[in-house]
Amino acid sequence: MIPEIETKSAAEIKAFQENQLQLMLAYLSKNSPFYKRHFETHQLYISEIQTLEDLTKIPVTTKDDLQQFNDDFICVPKSKIIDYVTTSGTLGDPVTYVLTDADLERLAYNEAISFACAGVSSDDTLQLMTTMDRRFMAGLAYFLGVRKLGAGIIRVGAGIPELQWDSILKFQPTYLIVVPSFLLKMIEYAQQHNIDLNASGIKGAICIGEAIRNEDFTLNTLGKKITEHWNIPLFSTYASTEMSTAFTECSSQQGGHLHPELIIAELLDEHNNPVKEGETGELTITTLGVEAMPLLRFKTGDMMTAHHESCVCGRNTLRLGPIAGRKKQMIKYKGTTLYPPAMQNVLNNFNELECFVIEISHNAIGTDEILIKIASHTPSEQLLGQIKDHFRAKLRVTPKLEWCDKKEIDALRFPKLSRKPILVIDKRK
Structure with a gap:
């Protein structure tokens, strides 16, 4: 056809x-x-x-x-x-x-x-x-x-x-x-x-x-x-x-x-x-x-x-x-241009991660900052180090990573009336 x-x-x-x-x-x-x-x-x-x-x-x-x-x-x-x-x-x-x-x-x-x-x-x-x-x-x-x-x-x-x-x-x-x-x-x-x-x-x-x-x-x-x-x-x-x-x-x-x-x-x-x-x-x-x-x-x-x-x-x-990526979600981070899908691809390598959400914001001097909230059944400094190493290898930069409770991340990923999960929260003005 x-x-x-x-x-x-x-x-x-x-x-x-x-x-x-x-x-x-x-x-x-x-x-x-x-x-x-x-x-x-x-x-x-x-x-x-x-x-x-x-x-x-x-x-x-x-x-x-x-x-x-x-x-x-x-x-x-x-x-x-x-x-x-x-x-x-x-x-x-x-x-x-x-x-x-x-x-x-x-x-x-x-x-x-x-x-x-x-x-x-x-x-x-x-x-x-x-x-x-x-x-x-x-x-x-x-x-x-x-x-x-x-x-x-x-x-x-x-x-x-x-x-x-x-x-x-x-x-x-x-x-x-x-x-x-x-x-x-x-x-x-x-x-x-x-x-x-x-x-x-x-x-x-x-x-x-x-x-x-x-x-x-x-x-x-x-x-x-x-x-x-x-x-x-x-x-x-x-x-x-x-x-x-x-x-x-x-x-x-x-x-x-x-x-x-x-x-x-x-x-x-x-x-x-x-x-x-x-x-x-x-x-x-x-x-x-x-x-x-x-x-x-x-x-x-x-x-x-x-x-x-x-x-x-x-x-x-x-x-x-x-x-x-989406043009409005382009990130200039430590001299590198990033889009959220590239970060999602890195995080998907780790079966230990239950879920994650990427938060983008501006710091005090107006440049882009990235905070990735992650949840796991088995959080550890060793796993965190492995994730950071993978970011450096694949994207040349390492965003800030923070362990969170799965319920906290799910509340961010599934806001009221949402029809699909939200993986990126852009707080930049």
């Missing part, structure tokens, strides 16, 4: 996207209060935007814009709105995002072709191990996509290894949709209850919300810890509420594929100019085919690298590498 446009040449894909861009610009200039004002303020004429390269003439849209002028992004009357979701608010106040019936159909199509990209077919059954409530778009998107693909779905929800295993053994799903670190809890439960992981019938896991690969696409520490016990392929997928689109790995597992009929992707530097090929930049997206809240040159805050060469799967679309 590869959409025909994804196997076209790079030139044909570009021409297709430029045609879709024209339709999108005309729609915004007619229906979007925010973008009408945006175009007028910056004296932009959409007739001047003919190519993808011309996009650089349009000032970017930021998360601050979405927060400040949320309702002005809505392009349809309230009577057409079918569903309301909110962003997770990881880097600021949550934003309301609305969808029409056509947007839900687009969302279903996106997930159907994304699952198919990872090898899922109508013959499969997927176990959904994330929430569908709390105004969370992802869980709904997965459900709609599986349904459109014609596959089966088991809506177990998040957490509770015993219930997850009960469903696996009873209904025999073939794929899991899961936050990868939770697979470690699934493995631990299976080992404690004599469940044969590799006889469970699971063919693969669609991994959401956490990185499982290094920049060269090899498995990172978390990915290795899962697969050394459970011999299943892990597929990365990257998405966000604002994009209403997913970048999912195919069987070659060399980055998440762009769907050119759904989204235009740019990687920009700090001056909002395109980065050179192979360089890391901030993903900036333009949605195609969205009815209620389309976005034009929206900066996601996520730093990554794009790969342009054709893929062995037959697709000729751009692929995105793993997220290096």
Whole structure:
């Protein structure tokens, strides 16, 4: 199930996207209060935007814009709105995002072709191990996509290894949709209850919300810890509420594929100019085919690298590498630039750690400080020394580490109304 446009040449894909861009610009200039004002303020004429390269003439849209002028992004009357979701608010106040019936159909199509990209077919059954409530778009998107693909779905929800295993053994799903670190809890439960992981019938896991690969696409520490016990392929997928689109790995597992009929992707530097090929930049997206809240040159805050060469799967679309980190969470620490995922990867090497949370703050002279609160069944100075040595070896610097009670860390990681664990607390102003 590869959409025909994804196997076209790079030139044909570009021409297709430029045609879709024209339709999108005309729609915004007619229906979007925010973008009408945006175009007028910056004296932009959409007739001047003919190519993808011309996009650089349009000032970017930021998360601050979405927060400040949320309702002005809505392009349809309230009577057409079918569903309301909110962003997770990881880097600021949550934003309301609305969808029409056509947007839900687009969302279903996106997930159907994304699952198919990872090898899922109508013959499969997927176990959904994330929430569908709390105004969370992802869980709904997965459900709609599986349904459109014609596959089966088991809506177990998040957490509770015993219930997850009960469903696996009873209904025999073939794929899991899961936050990868939770697979470690699934493995631990299976080992404690004599469940044969590799006889469970699971063919693969669609991994959401956490990185499982290094920049060269090899498995990172978390990915290795899962697969050394459970011999299943892990597929990365990257998405966000604002994009209403997913970048999912195919069987070659060399980055998440762009769907050119759904989204235009740019990687920009700090001056909002395109980065050179192979360089890391901030993903900036333009949605195609969205009815209620389309976005034009929206900066996601996520730093990554794009790969342009054709893929062995037959697709000729751009692929995105793993997220290096969020731009707002970049840390300058003792002369070294760090992102939290690199620190998480170091900490995941230690099975003795039950949980951790990374706190970023400014010190008295205004430079960045890092405090990592860690919990373990067996805290010791020896273990602390080993962790510090590993930080020095991998990242050249050692942040401050502090033993804490697991309950204290869990209270920080799971604040009230949170839909997913918080691993980074940024206290900088």
